[in-house]
Amino acid sequence: MEDAKVNNKTGQTTLVALTGNEAVATAMRQINPDVVAAYPITPQTSLMQKFADFAAAGLVDTEIILVESEHSAMSACVGSAAAGVRTMTATSANGLALMWEIVYIAASSRLPIVMPVVNRALSGPINIHCDHSDTMGCRDSSWIQIYSENSQEAYDNTIQAIRIAEHANVLLPVMVTLDGFIISHSIESVHVYEDAKVKEFIGEYKPHNPLLDLNNPVTFGPLDLYDYYFEHKRQQSEAMKNSKRVIEDIGRLFGQTFGTVYDLIETYRLEDADECIVVLGSTAGTAKEVVDALRGQGRKVGLLKIRVFRPFPETEIIDALRGVKVVGVLDRSEGFSAVGGPVYQEIRAALCARHDISIVNYIYGLGGRDIGIADITKVFDELSAIRKAEKPITSRVDYVGVRE
Amino acid sequence: MPSIKELAKRPELLTSGHRLCAGCGASIAVRMALHSSDKPVIVSCATGCLEVATTIYPYTAWNCSFIHNAFENSAATMSGVETAYRALKKKGKLSADINFIAFGGDGGTYDIGLQSLSGMLERGHNVLYICYDNEAYMNTGIQRSGATPRGASTTTAPAGDVSYGKPQFQKDLTAIAVAHHIPYAAQASVGYWADLTSKVEKAFATPGPKFINVLAPCPRGWRHDSDQTVEIAKLAVDTCFWPLYEVVDGAYRVTYKPKEIPPVAEWFKLQGRFKHLFKPANQHIIEEIQSKINERWSALLAASGEAQPSKS
Incomplete structure (x- = not known):
């Protein structure tokens, strides 16, 4: 937080000692989403706590919904994203498992939600440490999945994820993963970019067919039977195919802007x-x-x-x-x-x-x-x-x- | 309060052409609720009859923005919509006043969606949640729910030689909502339109989370003719099976007191789902239900600070 202020004064990239969770929370501060709905789970907890600190300090004007479960976290994210605002959440393991049903609905409703997932072994037996069983379990959910090697990548990937998800040729939600404890709780040197530059990179959010456009009412989540469901799935698979090119382009653009080029x-x-x-x-x-x-x-x-x-x-x-x-x-x-x-x-x-x-x-x-x-x-x-x-x-x- | 003629002149937000059954109580509840809003509305709906019959792609019966997410999360979904609205309003990107309504059937509200509802009420979203309570999982074919009354025959708790239907009493969801200390909670019935619409208006005028539990007969599930819906919805109230009341900031008020209170058996008689209760072997079940109804009615009157009327 303090470091970010220094960063803004100088207008330079600053090297800051951050845990992975702090790095992602910093990205979220710079993204300044309209709505975040989240529920605590180890090892994601310190990420959301850090973001809550940013909100409490007035560094973001995000509306945070402190829901009663991850199922409601993703449900509220679907409502918020469909309403037409930039929406984020974060979770781990069992939290992701509880969201499961709505993870698929978010993707099929083509809502560009971005969700850092702090990888943790899925119960049971219950365990809080890292493996990829949580995110691998929803590899067929039509979410874009970007895996991070370290805190820097988790930070960079979170920023890029916003643009990828919201791209008109994509409109799919994105999971940015970081290994629980190994990345999330280890302190590393992270290059934090200037707030204004991040804001400029992600751009203004332009929603597609939002619920809140009162002059153009829309129906989200209709009953879609054998006469149309298949075509909608086909469009969804096309969006996933399109995303490949978009991820490459945005990775290149990110390199031009911030210095590190990212590829698939x-x-x-x-x-x-x-x-x-x-x-x-x-x-x-x-x-x-x-x-x-x-x-x-x-x-x-x-x-x-x-x-x-x-x-x-x-x-x-x-x-x-x-x-x-x-x-x-x-x-x-x-x-x-x-x-x-x-x-x-x-x-x-x-x-x-x-x-x-x-x-x-x-x-x-x-x-x-x-x-x-x-x-x-x-x-x-x-x-x-x-x-x-x-x-x-x-x-x-x-x-x-x-x-x- | 507008007259019924005035209400009828308001734009129809749930348009005709939807596939709900003739005599469906849910559609009556929804139309009355939507007509009670003098502001634009945004609606969410749990999976169930209301949702599947009104949004068969590529058609929609909704003339307002509508979102269906899943079965158990109408409240959480609308929490997200309402929060997005507040986020935009705070930033000056939106100025319109909007009424937010989350609908759910009894399955999506009493049972699978109870946690989501509780969360929404506790967090204090400015949303009106309306449960259209038809007392069973009607969309999947009349399975028992937490709202199914004791003694009703359903497809998962059918009456038979050794069964009189559902053995448990229904849970008191309205009381559960009241226990969240929300500013407005009420029970209404599609049989009493003026009572229902005035409660919805009152709820819209109250900031914060609101809950209205509306009894909405289902001709298919309750086994009655489709032209009997309103009569049956009235008799549920008159027998005190489904009292009409509201709780404003914790203060109870009975909004309709029947002059005559017929025995609940009169209400049961009109519905095939209770037919088996009239066998001699099941007579005691009716008596037990009657005594529970009397007990709950007395408790409600006491909570409202009213003396029990003399038995009619």
Whole structure:
């Protein structure tokens, strides 16, 4: 808050020590949404508390609805967004699960709600720490999903999400995810941009067919049967397809404005790599360290980070992995498909035409189980052994860091 | 208060052509409520008969802005709409005065939507919530709800050789709303239009959260002819099964006192859902219900500071 004031005086980007939740709350302060409806849940709590502090200090003029459940949080967001104002919420795990029904309704009503989700393992058993079972569970809900590697990305992604969601060719809600505790509660240096610049970047909100346009009454949420439902779903899938281009454009524009260009995926030392790890979220940071260390030993290893999981950047992934011979997909959730995690399934589907590549899956970090340099090094060693045919693939799906 | 002729001249916000049944109490309740507004209205509605029969895409019967979200969240949805309105008004982007109404059936209000309603009332949104209470899940085919009266036969608690229908009394939702200490709560019936419309007007004139529970007979579910709706809605009041009252800032007032109080059996007789209660084996159920009605009526009169009238 204080730092942001300094920032405004100088008109410069300021480097501020912030937790991930504070960084996202700062983005929300700068976005200054008309309405926020939220319910507390660990580890999202400190995000909303920080935003409530901003509101109490008069730094935003947002109307906050302190609802009695996440179901009502998303329900009120649907009402508010349909009424025609910029609307946000935030949640985690069970909160997202309780919203579930309305998460789908928000998307199918084409309401550009932006929701940071602080990733936490979904009960049960109850657990408060990070994995991706919450957001992976609603990967088919027609929300755009952007995963963040660190506080800076969580901050940057939240700002971009507003423009993506509200783009006329998209009009879909956006989830910006950040790993619970690992990002949300760790203090990092974050470049906070000038308030006015953020305001200018997101622009004025122009609602589509708002309820509050009394001269043009509208009906939201009609009964839509076999004669029209399908066409509406078809339009929705087109919007998701359109969003890919929009996310790329806005990522580029963001780079021009604030200095960091964002893309659907990020490749790290992948150009000539034989072995590659695919990962989402904070683990990408650790994996980059491992890649550097192994590269130092002369090993040709690289990293593919999926930033945008929905829409799924299939062609970009195919292209990025063109020269790679063995891929290890790290999944921070168990899909319980009995044939691997959700990210692995989609990577395999994307690469189904490649007969010269081996793809294996490592499920890790469930319920906040730590993953370190040694674990990721071991994964690369296995990928290397597979490539050299030293290790036959007995199981395509393995678990990292579990006792069995 | 406007006369019924004046009310009839007001623009029709729920237009004809909707697919609600002939004799549906819900549509009467909604039209009376909408006619009682002298300002623009925005409506939300829980999933249920009212919603599915009025918004079959690409048609809509609503001449005002309308939002249906899901079954259990009409109140939370309207909380969002009303808050968005306040956000824009605060910023000077909107100046019109608007009445916000959230509708829900008894399923969407007494049961699955109770939490959402409670949250809206507690937070103090400037919204009128109207429950059209037809005493069962009619949209899905007459299943019992928390509003279904004891002894009524429904498809999930049917009468049979060893069953007299629903064994429990209905919950007192109006009292639950009153317990939120909201500025205005009332019970009304589509049988008494003047009482209903004056309550809605009063509610609109009261800032803050308001709740009106409107008894709305369902010919299909209650098993009566469609031209009997108003008569049955009146008799529910006259038998004191459904007393008309309001609670203004905590003060109870009975708004209609029947001169004669017929036994509840007279009301039951007109409805197929209570037919089995007239078997000799079930006679005691009617007596138990009657004694509960007497007890609740006495309590209501006492709460209103009125002496119990002599038995007629």
